[in-house]
Each structure stands twice: as structure tokens, then as C-alpha cells.
Amino acid sequence: MDHALERVTPLNFCEQAYLAANPDVAEAVRLGEQPSGRSHFDVFGISESHRMQDAKVAAQSWQERRKRIRSLLRTDMPFSDDGKFFDFLSPELRSQFNIYDSDLAGSNLYDRDALGMIERHPSGLILDCGAGSRPAIYENVINFDITNYPSTDVRGVGEVLPFKDASFDGILSLNVLEHVKDPFTAAKEILRVLKPGGDLVVVVPLTQPTHGYPHHYYNMTAEGILNLFGSSLNVVRVYVPESTTAIWSIYWIMSEWAEGLDEDSLREFKALTVEEILQGPPTLLNRSFVKQLSEKKNLDIASSTTVIAKRV
Structure with a gap:
């Protein structure tokens, strides 16, 4: 049977459809030679124009993804849904946390720590808390931000996360907490929606100049970051990666x-x-x-x- 096909891009990537269209990759994943179809696409498939996916399967996957996200959303907060993203950024939250629209955009690539977490939980869910504009969509990552970027799944503020308790297997907070008006409350919210034993990667600048949208409130030492989360973390490692020496x-x-x-x-x-x-x-x-x-x-x-x- 003929299917409508479309080119795979970082934003329309569908794990199921990619593996179905590329049985050699599916076999490599089954044998453990590739961590996932997504991993193969990021390294090889993105530059191979013949890689295609079934548009119908991709659309079904998108709807399943939205259903999965919706099942995690709090029921005690008002929100709107335009079919693209769930919007919890109410006028009251905008006013309380001084959020305003801006042409400035935050966008960074995942480093090895973030990618490692994403690949450790292929069947779980990761919250990218303050994702900014992501150049790629991962099936197991929910992108949360105050701005409705093309990659945004849910919009709101970090101090009042619109997710149910213990929803996520891992959380990424990458260069975000310096921009949050109340980082102590934001840290408590991160812990609330993270499953017991869940993974956490937090990055906050120490000696960077003022930058970013919508505000830049706090740079932090390692002690400062740990102080936000109190005794609720079992710290695996504190270090400075090469990209931020x-x-x-x-x-x-x-x-x-x-x-x-x-x-x-x-x-x-x-x-x-x-x-x-x-x-x-x-x-x-x-x-x-x-x-x-x-x-x-x-x-x-x-x-x-x-x-x-x-x-x-």
C-alpha cells in the first residue's frame, strides 16, 4: 500500500515511524548497536535525504504524544489548548512573575549529560523545564517554557508547574534558574513533579554577564544550587564541563x-x-x-x- 511520506526533520521526528521506514536502523536498535532511532537520526539520518517517514503514522504519534502530556496536567489550573500546545500562562501568573513577551529567544543544544538522561529513559518522560526554542523534538521529552516557541509543548511559569506530582523520570533545568523570579519555589516545584529516584540535571551560571529573557535575577555557586534543593537530592556529581570553564x-x-x-x-x-x-x-x-x-x-x-x- 502506498503511504504519504514526508521528510524527517528534527521537529517532526517520530521514533515509531522512523524505525518502520528504516528496518536496518530498527534492527540495529534491537541488537543494541544503536541506543534509539532518534540517536541514529541525529548522527546520520539528518544528513541523508532519502530518510522518510509515514505522515499518517507521524500524525498518530503526535496525537498520542499530546494525550500523554494531557494525562500529566494538573486539573486545578485553568489553561487553553490550541491544538499545538497547552497554555497555562494566565494573566494572573504573567502579572505575579512579571512575564512579558519579547523578541529575544533562548536556544541551546543538549550536551552529553542531557542526552544521556534522555537516552536512559526511552520509555519514560523527561521534562525540559525552561526549554527555550529547541531545534529538535524528542518523543520522551516534554518542552516547557514561558514562550510559545515552535517546540513548546506546555507554557507556564517555573514557580507553578502545571504537572501532577511525580510525573517525570528525569528533569532538565539548563541555564534557567538564573532567570526565575523565585528559584526556591521553582526548585520545590521541580522536586514535586520528579519521581522518587528520578534524574536531575541543573545548570546555572556563576560568572556570566547579565543576559536572557525575560529577566536575569541570580547567578549561583555550586553551594547555591544545592541550597535551593535542600536535603532532597542524592548528589552524584558536581563539576564544570568544558563548555563553561x-x-x-x-x-x-x-x-x-x-x-x-x-x-x-x-x-x-x-x-x-x-x-x-x-x-x-x-x-x-x-x-x-x-x-x-x-x-x-x-x-x-x-x-x-x-x-x-x-x-x-
């Missing part, structure tokens, strides 16, 4: 700094040596590349920030 912070801060300079000051800034820096900041305070920075740019890359206020 200190050299990235130095690069990011210097790039932001350079953006705030005119041509002459930028030329002087580029000629600055590490040896000059290590002589100490007091020797550099009167240089043009220090004095020229705007108040906004100083706030973005400051060593510390002072707030002076009166109680209402």
Missing part, C-alpha cells in the same frame, strides 16, 4: 566590554595585556576603556552591584 566567562565579559567602546578606546582595549591586568585594577581605572563604559554596560558585567533605597 572560566575562559568562556573571560571571553564573554571582554566581548561585552568591547561592545561598549568607541573605535579609539577599543583599539587601546585590544592592546591590553594580561600582565597589565595582573598589576591590579587601580593601575587601569583612568584608562579610556574603563571610564568610557556606559552605566548599562557596567551593570551587565560588574564585579558587584550597589542598590541604595528607602523602605516604603
Whole structure:
């Protein structure tokens, strides 16, 4: 029988349909030579134009995915459903957590820790809590965000997750908690919807400049991250991956700094040596590349920030 076929893309990928259309891959998965059809597609299939999937099977899989998500949703919160995503971002939550629409978009690829969790639970469910705009859809990952990106499954806020207790086998919180107004409450919500013994990967910046949408509230030390979750975690490992070692912070801060300079000051800034820096900041305070920075740019890359206020 002839079937309507469509090209596989990261956003329309269907595990069942991909394996059905590619029996060689299905056999490799059965033998343990490939972790999943998705894993094969990410490495090989995405560049092989002959890889196709049955559009009817893909549509059925999409509906099954939505049914599965809906079964996890809380029944005590209002939401709307436009057939694409479930929207829990009510006007009240927008106001309470100061959420506003913006053209800014967050998008990052999964690293090996995130991919490892996803592949450990092929039949389970992973919550990408604050997913941003994902370039790919995984059948076992629910994308939750405050923005209705093309990849968003459920929209809401991290402090009031719209999922039932103990819904997920694993949760990803990747560069999100610095943008959350109340990270302590958000951490409690993560623990509430994570199954006992479930996996958790949390990434929060320490020395990155101000960035992101809609707000940037808190950078954190490792102790700070652990303090959010209290005694509820059995910590497997705390480390700094290669992609976030200190050299990235130095690069990011210097790039932001350079953006705030005119041509002459930028030329002087580029000629600055590490040896000059290590002589100490007091020797550099009167240089043009220090004095020229705007108040906004100083706030973005400051060593510390002072707030002076009166109680209402």
C-alpha cells in the first residue's frame, strides 16, 4: 500500500515511524548497536535525504504524544489548548512573575549529560523545564517554557508547574534558574513533579554577564544550587564541563566590554595585556576603556552591584 511520506526533520521526528521506514536502523536498535532511532537520526539520518517517514503514522504519534502530556496536567489550573500546545500562562501568573513577551529567544543544544538522561529513559518522560526554542523534538521529552516557541509543548511559569506530582523520570533545568523570579519555589516545584529516584540535571551560571529573557535575577555557586534543593537530592556529581570553564566567562565579559567602546578606546582595549591586568585594577581605572563604559554596560558585567533605597 502506498503511504504519504514526508521528510524527517528534527521537529517532526517520530521514533515509531522512523524505525518502520528504516528496518536496518530498527534492527540495529534491537541488537543494541544503536541506543534509539532518534540517536541514529541525529548522527546520520539528518544528513541523508532519502530518510522518510509515514505522515499518517507521524500524525498518530503526535496525537498520542499530546494525550500523554494531557494525562500529566494538573486539573486545578485553568489553561487553553490550541491544538499545538497547552497554555497555562494566565494573566494572573504573567502579572505575579512579571512575564512579558519579547523578541529575544533562548536556544541551546543538549550536551552529553542531557542526552544521556534522555537516552536512559526511552520509555519514560523527561521534562525540559525552561526549554527555550529547541531545534529538535524528542518523543520522551516534554518542552516547557514561558514562550510559545515552535517546540513548546506546555507554557507556564517555573514557580507553578502545571504537572501532577511525580510525573517525570528525569528533569532538565539548563541555564534557567538564573532567570526565575523565585528559584526556591521553582526548585520545590521541580522536586514535586520528579519521581522518587528520578534524574536531575541543573545548570546555572556563576560568572556570566547579565543576559536572557525575560529577566536575569541570580547567578549561583555550586553551594547555591544545592541550597535551593535542600536535603532532597542524592548528589552524584558536581563539576564544570568544558563548555563553561572560566575562559568562556573571560571571553564573554571582554566581548561585552568591547561592545561598549568607541573605535579609539577599543583599539587601546585590544592592546591590553594580561600582565597589565595582573598589576591590579587601580593601575587601569583612568584608562579610556574603563571610564568610557556606559552605566548599562557596567551593570551587565560588574564585579558587584550597589542598590541604595528607602523602605516604603
